[in-house]
Amino acid sequence: xxxxxxxxxxAGVSLDGTEIYVITAAENAALCASTGVEAAQxxxxxxxxxxxATQVAMGKTVAGVCxxxxxxxxDGPMMGSSGxxxxxxxxxxxxxxxxxxxxxxxxxxxxxxxxxxxxTYRLSLYxxxxxxxxxxxxxxxxxxxxxx
Amino acid sequence: MSAAVGDxxxxxxxxxxxxxxxxxxxxxxxxxxxxxxxxAVVKAKGLGERVINQGPANVAYVMNMLLAAFPxxxxxxxxxxxxxxxYAGERLEAGGTVRAVDGNAVQCEVWxxxxxxxxxxxxxxxxxxx
Numbered sequence: 001x002x003x004x005x006x007x008x009x010x011a012g013v014s015l016d017g018t019e020i021y022v023i024t025a026a027e028n029a030a031l032c033a034s035t036g037v038e039a040a041q042x043x044x045x046x047x048x049x050x051x052x053a054t055q056v057a058m059g060k061t062v063a064g065v066c067x068x069x070x071x072x073x074x075d076g077p078m079m080g081s082s083g084x085x086x087x088x089x090x091x092x093x094x095x096x097x098x099x100x101x102x103x104x105x106x107x108x109x110x111x112x113x114x115x116x117x118x119x120t121y122r123l124s125l126y127x128x129x130x131x132x133x134x135x136x137x138x139x140x141x142x143x144x145x146x147x148x
Numbered sequence: 149m150s151a152a153v154g155d156x157x158x159x160x161x162x163x164x165x166x167x168x169x170x171x172x173x174x175x176x177x178x179x180x181x182x183x184x185x186x187x188a189v190v191k192a193k194g195l196g197e198r199v200i201n202q203g204p205a206n207v208a209y210v211m212n213m214l215l216a217a218f219p220x221x222x223x224x225x226x227x228x229x230x231x232x233x234x235y236a237g238e239r240l241e242a243g244g245t246v247r248a249v250d251g252n253a254v255q256c257e258v259w260x261x262x263x264x265x266x267x268x269x270x271x272x273x274x275x276x277x278x
Binding site for chain 1: 160162166169172173176177178179181183193195203204205207208209211212215216222223224225226227228229230
């Protein structure tokens with residue numbers, strides 16, 4: 001079997017955000033309602049904001065991350081996995097910042113996709129005092145049908 | 149709240165995944181990917197006949213299951229593997245099983261299944277109970 005060309009060397013690319021992200025009480029209530037539950041009354045936000053806050057406030061858009069990996073977002077990146085470790089619960093109406101980086105991009109053959117790049121990136125969310133609130137690691141699958 | 153290894157967690161059920169909610173999630177995520185919004189795009193890409201739910205929304209259903217199963221708990225960690233897509237109109241069940249208990253930390257195997265039991269998310273979670 002022919003060797004695959006190497007993927008772009010993207011490990012270490014910064015995803016530090018410049019934007020402050022605030023989970024508003026109103027949006028939290030709307031998100032909770034959209035998933036079939038009521039918002040908590042104690043000021044905590046829905047924990048799925050671990051994903052939303054880090055994605056929205058990281059230093060690149062989804063399309064930008066794909067572009068860094070020389071992948072067109074229109075070709076359909078797929079979520080492979082997502083993990084999170086919370087230090088403290090997320091709160092509404094507090095400012096958060098994101099820091100993170102791309103951990104790696106691995107090219108593989110796939111029975112289903114032909115060839116795919118597996119992108120791993122890690123993001124941390126920090127509160128206004130600089131304390132880490134959570135760390136998340138996401139894996140995306142980038143189909144490379146043109147290499148199959 | 150007490151939990152024992154082998155306990156089955158009460159199901160969290162979504163009777164029909166809403167295409168309207170997908171439009172809301174496109175705003176929450178600031179991600180206007182048309183596979184969540186436009187069935188014509190889904191068909192053109194050969195991905196099915198209905199719009200596809202956002203993956204993080206599927207994670208949220210599993211989190212709702214945990215928060216209902218363990219009132220006043222805090223989710224300490226969660227790992228989700230995305231196995232398949234969820235389509236508009238599908239009925240979902242989120243559930244889980246207690247796999248270990250260590251003090252107030254309860255480790256669970258968790259899952260989300262679509263119509264007919266098709267796996268959508270497989271994962272693990274640790275919740276801290278009072």
